[in-house]
Amino acid sequence: MTNQIVQGILLGGYYALIACGLSFMFSVMRIINLAHGSLAVLSAFALWLLASHLHVPPFLGLAIVLPLMAVIGWALQRFLLERSARGGALLPILTTFGLAIVIDNVLFEQFGADTRSLAPFIGSLSYDSWEWPGSIYVGKLAVIIFATAVVLLGGLQLFLTRTGLGRSIRATSEDPDTAGLVGVDARRANALAAAIAMVTVGLAGAFLGMRATFDPYAGATQLLFAFEAAVIGGAGSLWGTLVGGIVLALAQTLGAKVHPQGFLIGGHVAFLIVLFIRLYTSGLGLRGLLRFSTGKVS
Amino acid sequence: MSLLSVEDLVVRHGLLQAVRGVSFGIERGETLALVGANGAGKTTLLRAIAGAHQAASGRVVFDGADLSGVPSHERVRKGIALVPEGRRLFVQMTVEENLLLGRVAGRPGDWSVDKVLDTFPNLKPRRHAKAGHLSGGEQQATAIGRALMSNPDLLLLDEVSLGLSPLVVDRVYASLQGLINSGTTIILVEQDLNRALSVSDKVICMLEGRIVLAGDSKSVSRDEVTKAYFGLHRKGAGGVPA
Numbered sequence: 437m438t439n440q441i442v443q444g445i446l447l448g449g450y451y452a453l454i455a456c457g458l459s460f461m462f463s464v465m466r467i468i469n470l471a472h473g474s475l476a477v478l479s480a481f482a483l484w485l486l487a488s489h490l491h492v493p494p495f496l497g498l499a500i501v502l503p504l505m506a507v508i509g510w511a512l513q514r515f516l517l518e519r520s521a522r523g524g525a526l527l528p529i530l531t532t533f534g535l536a537i538v539i540d541n542v543l544f545e546q547f548g549a550d551t552r553s554l555a556p557f558i559g560s561l562s563y564d565s566w567e568w569p570g571s572i573y574v575g576k577l578a579v580i581i582f583a584t585a586v587v588l589l590g591g592l593q594l595f596l597t598r599t600g601l602g603r604s605i606r607a608t609s610e611d612p613d614t615a616g617l618v619g620v621d622a623r624r625a626n627a628l629a630a631a632i633a634m635v636t637v638g639l640a641g642a643f644l645g646m647r648a649t650f651d652p653y654a655g656a657t658q659l660l661f662a663f664e665a666a667v668i669g670g671a672g673s674l675w676g677t678l679v680g681g682i683v684l685a686l687a688q689t690l691g692a693k694v695h696p697q698g699f700l701i702g703g704h705v706a707f708l709i710v711l712f713i714r715l716y717t718s719g720l721g722l723r724g725l726l727r728f729s730t731g732k733v734s
Numbered sequence: 735m736s737l738l739s740v741e742d743l744v745v746r747h748g749l750l751q752a753v754r755g756v757s758f759g760i761e762r763g764e765t766l767a768l769v770g771a772n773g774a775g776k777t778t779l780l781r782a783i784a785g786a787h788q789a790a791s792g793r794v795v796f797d798g799a800d801l802s803g804v805p806s807h808e809r810v811r812k813g814i815a816l817v818p819e820g821r822r823l824f825v826q827m828t829v830e831e832n833l834l835l836g837r838v839a840g841r842p843g844d845w846s847v848d849k850v851l852d853t854f855p856n857l858k859p860r861r862h863a864k865a866g867h868l869s870g871g872e873q874q875a876t877a878i879g880r881a882l883m884s885n886p887d888l889l890l891l892d893e894v895s896l897g898l899s900p901l902v903v904d905r906v907y908a909s910l911q912g913l914i915n916s917g918t919t920i921i922l923v924e925q926d927l928n929r930a931l932s933v934s935d936k937v938i939c940m941l942e943g944r945i946v947l948a949g950d951s952k953s954v955s956r957d958e959v960t961k962a963y964f965g966l967h968r969k970g971a972g973g974v975p976a
Contacts, residue, residue, distance in 0.1 A: 603834060613786065
């Protein structure tokens with residue numbers, strides 16, 4: 437049991453990483469990015485391409501891919517999401533859904549249906565582990581992913597609270613109209629937030645490729661995990677995302693212990709339980725739930 | 735040349751014309767009181783000057799530059815700061831964070847967080863408190879301080895006494911008097927005629943989106959303003975340039 441809990445906590449780091457960008461975009465721009473998982477897979481493919489064709493190791497490849505993801509995020513916000521947001525709350529959701537389909541099919545067109553992995557390009561890191569007392573084996577990569585998630589969330593927290601740009605993003609998230617009246621360029625703040633979110637997506641995509649296999653249609657599953665972790669942790673709360681990721685992963689690992697098919701079901705059950713608890717503790721039914729999910733960046 | 739010149743400004747809320755061909759000017763260092771009943775168009779006019787509402791026609795010229803099409807955040811950089819009605823603080827942020835948000839890099843001036851706290855001493859012990867936990871007076875002081883942090887050439891104050899106790903209003907106005915004495919150019923929207931007339935150099939009274947009275951605060955009688963306020967005295971139609 438202890439082993440399952442440790443593995444669950446470490447896996448939670450990955451879920452926090454992939455949920456972080458989704459939660460960040462939602463809390464700042466009020467956009468649920470349904471292309472989130474596909475963009476993570478796009479990042480994984482970019483790293484795979486660099487590693488397999490140009491022999492650039494994935495960790496080094498991040499120096500190329502992460503800035504590219506930031507540019508993609510900025511451009512997405514400026515040229516697609518910002519425009520679609522003018523058409524109401526539903527249009528950006530449909531836009532990102534369409535974007536996900538485009539990304540998935542372009543990747544399929546380019547790379548085919550074969551599954552790929554970045555594991556062959558990171559040497560023994562993909563399977564090396566430390567043995568802890570009690571015969572608990574802790575994967576080195578899993579620890580790196582968890583530590584990266586903690587550092588990233590802590591860094592984002594510091595950025596949002598200690599820097600002028602971070603305060604601008606928080607102000608835009610809270611009241612874009614008033615933010616403009618105090619000199620904050622809300623468009624720039626939103627584009628910056630999208631760029632940051634895409635960097636976190638890129639990082640999550642890299643670790644997805646290192647710890648598992650991926651194919652052009654793997655984005656939907658990653659989106660689902662990200663969405664569940666974000667909702668469990670409370671959309672908009674950075675540290676809540678880590679808690680959400682850990683709860684989701686613990687439920688999955690414990691579910692797998694109960695039954696071989698219980699991995700996914702365990703996670704979905706935990707997600708539904710949290711969802712219904714929120715629904716009833718809010719006391720306002722569905723309306724209360726919706727209010728709950730419009731949390732601000734904190 | 736006026737610091738601010740509003741020329742035949744029309745602002746619409748959908749089909750409703752909230753500001754109807756308003757024209758006036760304000761010189762550097764002056765304080766202008768904008769009075770009028772609820773719905774007269776004062777707040778809309780102020781927000782149009784600040785760039786929060788787009789004008790349907792007419793123009794706002796500030797320091798010689800036409801501000802047509804200039805977004806609100808750019809207007810702050812040019813030196814226009816608005817203290818909006820209802821304070822509109824960022825309630826999840828602390829007083830200090832709200833003040834720091836108002837800072838605009840590159841604008842000359844000596845307003846800093848410490849200077850704001852010296853100007854509004856009641857904020858000193860609340861520096862790290864969340865804005866949502868402040869009293870009405872503290873919130874108003876923070877909102878004014880946030881606007882001052884941009885070192886504005888023109889400060890627009892919208893209903894600074896609204897919802898505050900008389901004692902707190904006295905404190906806010908005492909602080910405002912300091913700003914006025916320091917030469918800050920101010921447009922003040924105020925429901926309280928006595929206070930508006932006592933601190934201002936000029937007064938404009940609006941009714942149904944139009945200026946119905948304009949003049950020097952010292953030469954216009956309270957009775958004249960009251961009549962204009964209730965539409966009993968109309969002077970010109972479409973605005974009286976000051």
